Amino acid sequence: MSYLVLARKWRPKSFAEVVGQQHVLRALINGLDQNRLHHAFLFSGTRGVGKTTLARILAKSLNCEQGISSTPCGECQSCTEVDNGRFVDLIEVDAASRTKVDDTRELLDNVQYAPSRGRYKVYLIDEVHMLSTSSFNALLKTLEEPPPHVKFLFATTDPQKLPVTILSRCLQFNLRRLDLTQISEHLAFILQQEQIQFESEALTQLARAADGSMRDALSLLDQAIAFGGGEVSSDTIFQMLGSISQDQLTTLLDALLQQDAKALLTQAAELAALGRDFSVVLDLLLGALQQIATLQLVPDMDMPESLSPQLAELAKDFDPETIQLLYQIALNGKRDLSWAADPQSGFEMTLLRMLSFQPLTPSAPDTGDQTLKKSPSPSKPAVTSPPVSKAVSSEASPTSAREALKQANSGQDTVASPAAVPPAPEPAAEPVQQSASSAAIALNEPEPEPAAVQATEIDTETVTADTLISVDLSPANWTQIIAELKLSALTRQLAENSALIRTEQQAVHLSLSSELGHLATDKSRQRLQAALSKKLGQELKLVFADPTDNVQAGPTLAVERAEQAAEKQQRAVDAIQNDPAVEFIKNTFNARIIEQSIKPID
Ligand SMILES: [Zn+2]
Numbered sequence: 001m002s003y004l005v006l007a008r009k010w011r012p013k014s015f016a017e018v019v020g021q022q023h024v025l026r027a028l029i030n031g032l033d034q035n036r037l038h039h040a041f042l043f044s045g046t047r048g049v050g051k052t053t054l055a056r057i058l059a060k061s062l063n064c065e066q067g068i069s070s071t072p073c074g075e076c077q078s079c080t081e082v083d084n085g086r087f088v089d090l091i092e093v094d095a096a097s098r099t100k101v102d103d104t105r106e107l108l109d110n111v112q113y114a115p116s117r118g119r120y121k122v123y124l125i126d127e128v129h130m131l132s133t134s135s136f137n138a139l140l141k142t143l144e145e146p147p148p149h150v151k152f153l154f155a156t157t158d159p160q161k162l163p164v165t166i167l168s169r170c171l172q173f174n175l176r177r178l179d180l181t182q183i184s185e186h187l188a189f190i191l192q193q194e195q196i197q198f199e200s201e202a203l204t205q206l207a208r209a210a211d212g213s214m215r216d217a218l219s220l221l222d223q224a225i226a227f228g229g230g231e232v233s234s235d236t237i238f239q240m241l242g243s244i245s246q247d248q249l250t251t252l253l254d255a256l257l258q259q260d261a262k263a264l265l266t267q268a269a270e271l272a273a274l275g276r277d278f279s280v281v282l283d284l285l286l287g288a289l290q291q292i293a294t295l296q297l298v299p300d301m302d303m304p305e306s307l308s309p310q311l312a313e314l315a316k317d318f319d320p321e322t323i324q325l326l327y328q329i330a331l332n333g334k335r336d337l338s339w340a341a342d343p344q345s346g347f348e349m350t351l352l353r354m355l356s357f358q359p360l361t362p363s364a365p366d367t368g369d370q371t372l373k374k375s376p377s378p379s380k381p382a383v384t385s386p387p388v389s390k391a392v393s394s395e396a397s398p399t400s401a402r403e404a405l406k407q408a409n410s411g412q413d414t415v416a417s418p419a420a421v422p423p424a425p426e427p428a429a430e431p432v433q434q435s436a437s438s439a440a441i442a443l444n445e446p447e448p449e450p451a452a453v454q455a456t457e458i459d460t461e462t463v464t465a466d467t468l469i470s471v472d473l474s475p476a477n478w479t480q481i482i483a484e485l486k487l488s489a490l491t492r493q494l495a496e497n498s499a500l501i502r503t504e505q506q507a508v509h510l511s512l513s514s515e516l517g518h519l520a521t522d523k524s525r526q527r528l529q530a531a532l533s534k535k536l537g538q539e540l541k542l543v544f545a546d547p548t549d550n551v552q553a554g555p556t557l558a559v560e561r562a563e564q565a566a567e568k569q570q571r572a573v574d575a576i577q578n579d580p581a582v583e584f585i586k587n588t589f590n591a592r593i594i595e596q597s598i599k600p601i602d
Helices: 021-032 049-062 077-083 103-111 133-144 181-192 200-210 213-227 234-241 246-258 261-273 280-299 310-316 318-337 343-356 368-371 386-395 400-411 427-442 449-471 475-484 489-497 513-521 522-537 557-577 580-589
Strands: 040-044 090-094 123-128 151-154 171-176 499-504 508-512 543-544
Touching: 021 049, 040 049, 049 090, 049 123, 049 151, 090 427, 090 513, 103 280, 133 151, 181 200, 181 213, 200 234, 200 318, 213 234, 234 400, 246 261, 246 280, 246 310, 261 280, 261 343, 261 580, 280 310, 280 343, 318 343, 343 580, 368 580, 475 499, 475 522, 475 557, 489 513, 489 522, 489 557, 499 522, 522 543
Parallel strands: 040 151, 040 171, 090 123, 123 151, 508 543
Antiparallel strands: 499 508
């Protein structure tokens, strides 16, 4: 006995058996039962949604020997011949293979003759948009004055390509894609009839893969039955589609929530061992993240029954911005998957990247205030600038400027003690956090900077511009002002290595270490003096102290930068050494960190 594929065996033979498309069925049934029928019908819609099936049932309804009705008997000769594809007055044409005008002429030449057996001669032209322009013209003539015994049924996946003159002469029905429930319920029905064991989740997976097409779903089901040796289990389907179960998906999301790099990598390895398709897995992850995001924004939204209750729980635990971030990373990860050395490593890097760019939870170890700038987090409105401005508007008090910025950054609401000018924005934690990923495990380019961080920078700039004119030079703001001067190379070297001792009316007393004395040429001194005077809006005179005098001076920009670089380097080293993902890689591969290779990222 030969095996008849399910799509053919279970092709609906009556309108009652058709799944979905209720809007089309209602119109057809009414038309047939009231015998008010148009002479040309156009069924449009994506592949496998029932276009030709509906057309054949319509042809049967028109020609059943029991009379025209929406419920053809299915037993008379006409009905059985239509069902078996042998009815002489149903002329089926695949326009995709028959586009020449001669073919259409030949076809339409016979239109004039009465049907040989049935009531109507029915022309069913599939993929009608593929006809050539001259074929359309030939067809149009017939459509303008159709003989009463002729009906045209057109099917197309692409109605846009039909000439308007044809479209306007047809009654058009747009068939919809079938939803998950419609498909999986129909699959369950067929399997019950066929007495084949199945698991519901397997059918949901199949339905999802079918992407709205019942024919594709049935082909996949055929394949699954063959693959699973006569039964349809989730495991079989996951293997066949390279997909994963809801539980496995939830485990992944849970590890992301817990920021558990070890669990993530373990699961990736398991999925690889099972031969899962990581592109499909990323698709499922994207789907789950999208559902979580929807639940977070519209909690009372009707979600499909297939939604697992665990997702609803996760929607409560994740913060919405993190979900958006994870979605974007998953999307990029999917796009880049084919560029990765192999799919598994591409998938793993996507997961690790999701960890690297997530705001760390407050309980996470060893993060200190470094975490705060890392990425936008709704619970902490990230970097708040108002306290900085407040601090700056009062008069000078050297050491507290940085303190103020720090407190502002750490989200504390205390008004910092007054400060003259905020120092150059601290290279704070964000670069360090990124370096944690980039230095040690070579992540790709960093994601765009969080907007909040940029906001502070802008803020700092406007604040300094406003306040500097009225503020005197002091060791506290010296390096900041120097950093803002526009200077040529040599003068810049002089400026960066000079420290402020004090100011006395218009005189600015500076110190320069003796081994750098060569920087202080007449020209460079004049240029620095001019630049400073311009910057501060008053005529100043630079006085360099004798390097042998042991005077007390403030910091130089050069020293400060060196210190900052060292500090930044140390933070990068700390971040790498405390990174759980790095720790995991070290343990797994018996690896060690080459400390000199750690570089903070700007
Ligand atoms: Zn019949």
